Amino acid sequence: MTSTVGLNLTDLPAHPGTVFVAGDGGLLGSYAAELYHQLGWTVHGVSRRALPEVPWVHHRADLLDEQAVSELAQVEGLAEVTHLVFGAYIERDTDAELIEINDALLENTLEVLRQAGANLKHVTIYQGGKAYGHHLGFFNTPAKESDPRLIGPHFYYTQEDLLRQRAQERGFDFTVLRPEGVTGYATGNPMNLLLVIGVYAAISKELGLPLRFPGTRTAYDVLYQTTDAQLLARATVWAGGTKTAAGQVFNVTNGDQFRWSQLWPRFAEHFGMAYAPPQQMSLTETMPALAEIWDRLVHRHDLQPTPYHELVGWGVGDFLFQHEADNITSTVKIRQAGFADALDTETRLLELFDQLVEQKVLPPLR
Numbered sequence: 377m378t379s380t381v382g383l384n385l386t387d388l389p390a391h392p393g394t395v396f397v398a399g400d401g402g403l404l405g406s407y408a409a410e411l412y413h414q415l416g417w418t419v420h421g422v423s424r425r426a427l428p429e430v431p432w433v434h435h436r437a438d439l440l441d442e443q444a445v446s447e448l449a450q451v452e453g454l455a456e457v458t459h460l461v462f463g464a465y466i467e468r469d470t471d472a473e474l475i476e477i478n479d480a481l482l483e484n485t486l487e488v489l490r491q492a493g494a495n496l497k498h499v500t501i502y503q504g505g506k507a508y509g510h511h512l513g514f515f516n517t518p519a520k521e522s523d524p525r526l527i528g529p530h531f532y533y534t535q536e537d538l539l540r541q542r543a544q545e546r547g548f549d550f551t552v553l554r555p556e557g558v559t560g561y562a563t564g565n566p567m568n569l570l571l572v573i574g575v576y577a578a579i580s581k582e583l584g585l586p587l588r589f590p591g592t593r594t595a596y597d598v599l600y601q602t603t604d605a606q607l608l609a610r611a612t613v614w615a616g617g618t619k620t621a622a623g624q625v626f627n628v629t630n631g632d633q634f635r636w637s638q639l640w641p642r643f644a645e646h647f648g649m650a651y652a653p654p655q656q657m658s659l660t661e662t663m664p665a666l667a668e669i670w671d672r673l674v675h676r677h678d679l680q681p682t683p684y685h686e687l688v689g690w691g692v693g694d695f696l697f698q699h700e701a702d703n704i705t706s707t708v709k710i711r712q713a714g715f716a717d718a719l720d721t722e723t724r725l726l727e728l729f730d731q732l733v734e735q736k737v738l739p740p741l742r
Contacts, residue, residue: 391617392416395459396494398485400434401427404502404555405463406562407609412461415613420454422485423464428563439464439484440477449491457494459616460485462501471529478531479538486542498616499550501539502608503532503625505703507554514701517599521554521625521709536625549622551615553608556629556705557696559725560605561732563682566689569602569696570728574738575688576659577647579669581741586650589640590657591697596637599702601629604724607717614715626710631718633704636697639722646726647741659690659697677739 395412399405400421409432413419419432426436435451437444448454464481468474482501489496509515509526516523525533536552543550559570577587589596611628615621644651667684674681732738 392418393458394418394420394453394456395461395616396454396457396485396489397421397432397461397463398439398481399423399462399464400430400432401425401562401565402463402465403558403560403562403565403568403605404608405461406430406565407560407605408461408463408500408612411606411609411613418453418456420451420457422448422488439481439488445484445488446491449488451492454489454492455494457489457492458497460489460496460499461612461616462499471531475529475531475534479534482535482538486546490546496546496548498548498622499539499543500612500615501535501550501552503536503552503554505554505556505705506530507532508705510556510699510703511695513699515703517702517704518706519627519704520706521627543623551621551623552625553611553615554625554627554705555603555608556627556703557600557602558605558608559602559728561728561735561737563680566686567692568689569692570725570732571688571737572659572690572693573643574729574732574741575670576663576693577643577649578673578739578741579663579666581647581649582669582673582739586652587640587644587647588652589636589654589697590659590693591636591654592656592700593654594700595696595698596640596654597635598700599633599635599704600696600699601633601704602721602725603629604719604721604728607719610717611710611715618714620713621715624709624713626713626715627705627707628710628715629705629707630721630724631707632721634721639725642722642726643729646729656698659693663688663690673739677736679736679739682737 395417397405397409400409401423409419409421413432422435427434437448466477508519641651670684
């Protein structure tokens, strides 16, 4: 995962310790776990599914199961944990269901460490643009951390309130990070904008078609932003070792903005494809029927054999490519607090596509 992020480990907090990463199989948690490992920390990760070989200690457990929580708390080494990175998430259809199940995930993760006797010092938890109303359409931009909450219920809010309460009761610090459109790769994690674009482009190219933006014309021209997963991991480590981050909420993005109308022609050029004007379509309805085309590419190029339905979440693309309002958050607060990492999104995305080709996740694109 080394990249133009400039992984200068010396500018991150020193004094390695022991960190517990909930959701280490996900896009956010896997990058945080790997970076902590590179920094010399002892890393314990947990997720519901088994992972391929990873350089940290991985535990497979269902954090919603009371017995599993008790058994996990007995694992040797968890008593040494001082930092928690909470990247676990379970999707549900309604706000009430999301709140119930994701609050339970957080509460039970904290309970594991309490039962283990860990002297917890800091928790980092992730939110996102939905805290400002991105999922509802238009919202005030650039959104700032001081903006008022929405009137409707959301698990971001209930988790944050729960975390504040437990932090006060148990004497640990915490930081809330709000990325947007996280880009990176984690095996078997379909909630990934990078793979939506890459697989869509590869199938289009295999069919002899030009690359077309599949969203609305308005969405094609609005301002958007993304957060690189490695940059977010660096922000996570920074937050866990920096007093100015204690008790704070921070927006975290690459630091620039773009329009899809600027990037898609560049994608086509990079992939060696012709480009055509946008053509609105539903990726969720169209792309599953093209699984046979993808399987053909996997066989021809000896790609990683991730099942097609587990590789890409087409709904992610439908949501983002049909969002017709600017999506911009201010990163002034985190920069003033001392975290100044930034990336050129266009350059970074092209680099990530090339990395996925090298890792045999995508077929050769040029």
